[in-house]
Amino acid sequence: MQVIKFGGTSVGSPEAILQVIEIVAEKIKQEPVITIVSAFGGTTDALLQCGALAAGGNELYKEQVNNITNRHLNAVKQLIPVQQQSSLLSAVKKLCNEVEDLCNGIFLLGETTARTKDKLVSYGELISSQIINAAFQARGVKSTWWDSRKLIRTNSEFGNAVVDFPKTGEQFSAARKELSTSLVLMPGFVASDAAGTTTTLGRGGSDYTAAIAAAALDASKLEIWTDVSGMMTADPRWVPNAKVIPSISYQEAMELSHFGAKVIYPPTIQPVMNKHIPVWIKNTFAPADPGTVIELDGFRNGNPVRGISSINNLALLSLEGSGMIGVPGFSRRLFEALSSQQINVILITQGSSEHSICVGVDVLSAEKAKQAVDAAFEPEITLQKVDPLIVEKDLSIVALVGEQMKSHPGISGKMFGALGRNGVNVRAIAQGSSERNISAVISTRDVRKAINLLHEEFFETTNKQVNLFITGVGNVGSRLLQQLAQQQQYLLQHNKLQLRVVGLANSKKYVISEEGLDLQNWKTELENGSDGDIASFTDGIIQRNLRNTVFVDITASEIVARIYPKLLEKSIAVVACNKIACSSPYVYYRELKDKAHAFNTSFLFETNVGAGLPIIGTLNDLLKSGDQVHRIEAVLSGTLNFVFNNYDGSRPFAEVVRQAQDEGYTEPDPRLDLSGTDVMRKIMILAREAGETIEMEAISNNSFLPESCMKGTVDDFYREMLNQEAHFKAIYDEAAANGNKLKFVASFNNGRAAVGLRQIAPGHDLYHLYGKDNIILFYTERYPEQPLVIKGAGAGADVTASGVFADILRATLN
Structure with missing residues (x-):
């Protein structure tokens, strides 16, 4: 029967x-x-x-x-x-x-x-x-x-x-x-x-x-x-990739049902388990589906983690006090007080110090529990040996369940590592000696993200989903979106990485879609998006609370650079093409680095120096491996190198600068490049990354640009350069007469940084530098005489976008 x-x-x-x-x-x-x-x-x-x-x-x-x-x-x-x-x-x-x-x-x-x-x-x-x-x-x-x-x-x-x-x-x-x-x-x-x-x-x-x-x-x-085809590895309403569990033990099924799995009523298991009667979960509307069997040895094969579940509407009750240490009976009195009010305890955790006991109960019982416990410990509370019961609400439990977790070391570490990397704060932990269940109390607002994270960590060995929010869709931003669209399938196939652009913003509009934006049609989607500034966009990012989130700034906006701390505090990785943050006062630069470390996320800005060249990454690798930087010499402006490689006095200097801007090598205002300000920012960033506490004011600038060129609008700038053509011609002629080339050089030596136009002799490492290329020379403890040289294109939308892309990929590995 x-x-x-x-x-x-x-x-x-x-x-x-x-x-x-x-x-x-x-x-x-x-x-x-x-x-x-x-x-x-x-x-x-x-x-x-x-x-x-x-x-x-x-x-x-x-x-x-x-x-x-x-x-x-x-x-x-x-x-x-x-x-x-x-x-x-x-x-x-x-x-x-x-x-x-x-x-x-x-x-x-x-x-x-x-x-x-x-x-x-x-x-x-x-x-x-x-x-x-x-x-x-x-x-x-x-x-x-x-x-x-x-x-x-x-x-x-x-x-x-x-x-x-x-x-x-x-x-x-x-x-x-x-x-x-x-x-x-x-x-x-x-x-x-x-x-x-x-x-x-x-x-x-x-x-x-x-x-x-x-x-x-x-x-x-x-x-x-x-109405479902078996017990699932997670709630399919929250986790689209949830899978049917083919076989599960009685104990695992009881744990999952207790922790919120609605497929089976928790007391169901006990009567059949005692008689070893197998239980099948089947789908009425798909009767051919195999379903899940619950049986005595259902844990014999497969993943040591069998499923992930959760309980919402939890309140955490904490009884604390120095008077509890070494005094027997406090736990008994606590549970008697709760039992007298017929309050069911869902979770228990106690530190070995005996200073505190935490229990989880249904939030509807929280106030009744506080009254009962405070009354039970009234004498100790009056004498300040015990604090009044602390009640925390808006909490949930996320649980990993698996009979075989006990024989697989590292499950707990993997669980809490995944949560920590995404800013999910764990308020309490419970794990029995059987290690069949590992439970974590977290904020209810983080439950969906946590379950998806854990499911990805333990069940989705194929793909890791990364959610990108990009602000700045100009020249570089557009190229980045092209590259992302081109490489999405490749990364999915070869790196098991599902990169999705879920948010885009410019200075006036933004669009967010949790399902991912169509990168072939992003302009239309952004045009039809919501009116709003970067604050609205940031609020939308934080509100969505998606896992593996990366914020990408491809603007030159100080307003955008000022929202980084808010994102980092939510464990949202920040990739900055924008140089303003890292070239701000040192205290702000240090704050961003410290926040990224404190909240276990990434703050990456490789393209701040050298576009797509691996300069900052290489410098960091040198330092991490124990090397020490003594001196840096570099040509860090692709714009200025392009200009001086193409200016020979045969056509006006202003015309060459205009060509550089038309080809996308300059900042929107070319004076940032030609004045040396952009190069000053770059050498300061490198000095800071090398460990120096330095501000912009400490960097000397031997500028070649007449002061009159800095006044007025960009159009005024070009007109004044034409007026100053004799000045530029004289600089070029002097260098040519000496057989030298003009290079705008940045240097860092013994704690001092400087930038300026220099004549470079033919035997120098900087002499043979063509087009828009950058070059950097690191003189270090390990490279004292023959420097470590990095050379290549240092400007251009494509290479800059590829550098941002590389930082995005690094952020996904954090």
Whole structure:
């Protein structure tokens, strides 16, 4: 004999019930079947609402009862042939009349009791089971209807009654002896006490009914049919890549169901586990799917972490005080105080110092718990030996479950490492010695992110999802988006990295899509986005709270550079093409570096110096490996190198500068390049990265640009350069006469930095530098005479975008 249970969604409509009939009809060809059914989907809630309306004096309960009645009568008419409907319609109408009479009584009294609620909600299963039983018989399948109230004996704890298993077993045995059909229909959820008064087994109790029946009848197996194809590695509503767990142990299933997995009611496991009866979770709407089997050795294969689950609406209660240390009995008194108020403890954690005890309870019990505990410890609180109970709300538990975690070192470290890297703060931890469950208390706002992170860490060995928010979609930004679009498939295939641009912003608009933006159509999506500034965009990033988030700044805006701390504090990696942050006063530069370290995230700015050249990364590698930088010499402006490589006096200097700007090598205002300000920023950033505390004011600048060129607009700048052509020609002629080339050189030596135009002789390392190339020479402890040289294109939208891209990839590895 096997026992099958169908939940509310499985019997939620006449069409679904026909599917149930088809499934069961196949089953009874193999062996006798006991079928337990829930109320039609939503009926239990509707009945409870009837009671609440009636108790509140609201006559709308009559309308609700009428809706319930009509739903069930319509089901009869759709499932049963007309000539067979009469007796069943009368029976259903009679039961619905009893519901109305009960509600009338509640209305007159103006209140309801737990006993009355049990009586009221029992009608959902009583009615549905009789309709479904008749539907089987109407299709020629002989069946028997058993009243669960006459079979399952409980105590009188209405709402969540405790089963008397010996008596229940006796009653099932007696009923089985009289059974003459191969199919039995039973209502789930309902039972009765010794006096015959209706009781219920708790919400979700139909699963429990099925397990009780299976254990009492020594069934060959128990099948729970629902609307999902088995127990999942995580809630599929939150984790799109959640997978069905093929096999799981009884203990693992109990842990997952306790920690919020809704597929199976937690008490269901115990009766069948004691008799080693396998339990299958199957999908009514996809009966061919294999489902999940819960069995004694269900943990024998596969991932040591079997699933991830969570409990919301948690309050953390903390009892602390120096008077607790070394004094026995505090834990007992705490739990006695909670027990006296019938408060269920979900989680317990205590430090070895004995200075504090933390317990997790349902948030609805928090205030009652505080009153009870503070009253129990009033003498110690008065003497300041113990603090009043601390209550923290808006918390949740995230749990890893797996029977074999105990034999795999590093599971806890992997779990907390993944959470920490994404700024998910853990408030408390609980882990039993069996190591079957590792639980962490976190903020409720972080639950979705945490579950996705952990699922990615333990189950999605294929892909890591990275969510990019990019501000600045000009020349470099547009090229970066092109490169991302081009490489998305490659990174997914070769690096298992799913890079998604989920947010874009310019100075006036922004767009955010958690599903990812279409990189072939990003301009239209941004144009149709929301009006707002960088503050609005930043708020949207933080509010989404997505895992593996990287913020990319491809602007030259000081306003954008000032929001970095807010992002870093949320463990959001920052990739900055913008040089303003790192060339700000040293205290701000240091703050950003420290925040990235403190919040376990990345602050990367390789393109601040040398566009896509690996300059900062190489410098950091030297220092990390124990080297020491003594001197730096560099040509760090692709713009200035391009200008002086192309200026020979044959055409105006202003024309060469205009060419550099047209080809995308200069800043929007070329004076930042030609004045040396941009180079000053770059050498200062390198000096800071080398360990020097330095400000812009300390850098000397031997500028070649006349002061008059710095006044007015950019157009005024070009006009004045034409006026000053003789000045530029004289500088060039002098260098040419000496056989030298002009290079704008930055240097750092013994704590001092300088920039300026220099004549470079043919034998110098900087002489053979062409086009827009940059070059940097590191003289270090290991490279004292022959420097470490990095050379290559130091300007241009494509190479700068590729440098930003490389930083994004580095940030994903943090």
